[in-house]
Amino acid sequence: MKKVVIAHKFRLYPSKQQEVKLLETLDLCRQTYNILLGELNRQKVIDRSQIQGIITDIKVCDPRLKKVYSKTLQYESYRLFSNLKALSQLKKKGKKVGGLRPKGIGWFKTFTYNQSGFKLIETGKRCQTLHLSKIGDIRIRCHRNIKGKIKQVTVKREASGKWFASIIEEILKEKSKSRPIKKVVGIDLGLMDIVYDSEGNMLSNPRNLKKHSERLALLQRKMSKKKKGSYNRNRMRIKLTKQYEKLVNTRNDFLHKLSRYYVNNYDAIGMEDMTITSMVRGHLAKHIFDASWGKLRQYISYKAERAGKLYIPVDYKGTTKRCSQCGREVAKNLSERIHKCPFCGFKAPRDYNSALDVKRLTLEEIEIGQELPKSTLVEMEALPTQLATTVNETRSHILN
Numbered sequence: 082m083k084k085v086v087i088a089h090k091f092r093l094y095p096s097k098q099q100e101v102k103l104l105e106t107l108d109l110c111r112q113t114y115n116i117l118l119g120e121l122n123r124q125k126v127i128d129r130s131q132i133q134g135i136i137t138d139i140k141v142c143d144p145r146l147k148k149v150y151s152k153t154l155q156y157e158s159y160r161l162f163s164n165l166k167a168l169s170q171l172k173k174k175g176k177k178v179g180g181l182r183p184k185g186i187g188w189f190k191t192f193t194y195n196q197s198g199f200k201l202i203e204t205g206k207r208c209q210t211l212h213l214s215k216i217g218d219i220r221i222r223c224h225r226n227i228k229g230k231i232k233q234v235t236v237k238r239e240a241s242g243k244w245f246a247s248i249i250e251e252i253l254k255e256k257s258k259s260r261p262i263k264k265v266v267g268i269d270l271g272l273m274d275i276v277y278d279s280e281g282n283m284l285s286n287p288r289n290l291k292k293h294s295e296r297l298a299l300l301q302r303k304m305s306k307k308k309k310g311s312y313n314r315n316r317m318r319i320k321l322t323k324q325y326e327k328l329v330n331t332r333n334d335f336l337h338k339l340s341r342y343y344v345n346n347y348d349a350i351g352m353e354d355m356t357i358t359s360m361v362r363g364h365l366a367k368h369i370f371d372a373s374w375g376k377l378r379q380y381i382s383y384k385a386e387r388a389g390k391l392y393i394p395v396d397y398k399g400t401t402k403r404c405s406q407c408g409r410e411v412a413k414n415l416s417e418r419i420h421k422c423p424f425c426g427f428k429a430p431r432d433y434n435s436a437l438d439v440k441r442l443t444l445e446e447i448e449i450g451q452e453l454p455k456s457t458l459v460e461m462e463a464l465p466t467q468l469a470t471t472v473n474e475t476r477s478h479i480l481n
C-alpha cells in the first residue's frame with residue numbers, strides 16, 4: 082500500500098459569532114507571524130528552535146493569543162520558515178527578491194490546523210460539521226466523502242468574504258500491477274482560451290465564460306470612472322470581486338471537465354511545458370486565461386496521478402515552427418494559420434501541427450514498452466455532453 086494525499090476545498094458557513102472568531106484568529110496569527118519575523122530579522126545566525134520558542138513567551142505577554150489553538154500559532158513559525166525557503170530558492174534561480182516583510186492588517190487570508198484540533202462530523206444532512214478547536218462547530222458543505230485520515234485543515238477567507246476549508250486527506254492506495262500505454266495524446270495550448278490536441282480537436286471555453294469575462298471588463302471600466310475612495314467606487318469594487326470569483330469558478334469547472342476528459346480517454350497526456358504569462362498582458366480577464374494553462378496542467382497532472390496514468394511535460398521550444406512529420410523547421414509568422422511543409426509536403430492547421438509535435442515529443446519521452454501503474458482510483462465518468470458536442474463539431478470543422 083502506498084500513501085497518497087488529496088486536497089479538497091469545501092465552503093464553510095460560519096455563524097456571525099463564529100465569523101468574528103475566525104477573523105480574530107486570522108489577525109492574531111498575522112500578529113504572531115510578524116513578531117516571529119521580527120525576531121528572525123534580528124538574528125545573525127538563524128536559530129529556528131529559539132524563534133519557535135518565542136510563541137510561549139508572547140502568549141504570556143498577550144493573553145489574547147490564548148484564544149487561538151496552540152498548534153495553529155505554532156504553524157506560523159512553519160509558515161515563516163517555508164516562506165524563507167521559497168525566497169532563497171528564488172534567489173538561487175537568479176531572481177531579484179527582497180527580504181520577507183511584515184504583513185499588514187487584512188493581508189492574512191489563511192490559518193492552519195495541522196494534525197490536530199479539528200474534527201469532521203457527519204450529520205447526514207446537506208451540510209456536515211467541522212469542529213475547530215477554540216472556534217466551534219462550523220457548518221461545512223462537503224461535496225465529496227472523506228474516507229481517509231485528515232492530516233490538515235486550512236481555513237481561508239476569500240476576497241468576497243466567503244470562507245473555505247482546504248482539507249488534506251491521506252488515503253492508502255494499493256500498489257498496483259501494470260498495463261501497457263496504448264493511447265497517447267498531445268495538447269497544444271492556444272492563446273486565450275483554446276486547446277488543440279493531436280486528435281484534431283479544438284476545445285474552447287464555454288460561452289458563459291466569455292459572457293462573464295465581458296461583464297468583468299464592463300465593471301472594470303465602470304469602476305475606473307468612479308471617484309477614488311467614493312462610496313460608489315467601493316460598491317463597484319465589491320461587485321467586481323464577486324464577478325471575478327464567478328468567472329474563476331466557471332473557468333475552473335471547465336478546466337476540471339477538460340482535464341477529466343483527457344485523463345479518462347488517454348493513458349499518457351503530453352503538454353508543452355512553458356508559461357504563457359509573458360505572452361498576453363493586459364486586463365484582468367486576460368490574466369485569468371493566462372492562469373488557466375497552469376491550472377489545466379495542474380489538474381491533468383494530479384488527475385492522471387490518481388488514475389494511474391501519465392502526465393508528460395514536454396519541452397515546447399519550436400513546436401510552432403517544427404514540422405510534426407519530418408521534424409524540420411518551417412518558418413512562419415504569427416498570422417499564418419496553416420502549416421505547409423516544403424520538405425515533406427505535410428499540410429495542416431498550424432495549431433494541429435503543434436499538437437502533433439507535442440505528441441511526437443511525448444512519445445519520445447515514453448520509453449517504448451513502458452508500463453503504466455494499474456489504476457485503482459479512477460472514477461470513470463462519461464464525457465459531459467456539452468463538451469462532447471464541442472469535440473465533434475470542432476473536430477469536423479478543423480479537419481475539413
Ligand SMILES: [Zn+2]
Binds near residue numbers: 405423
Ligand atoms: Zn515536413
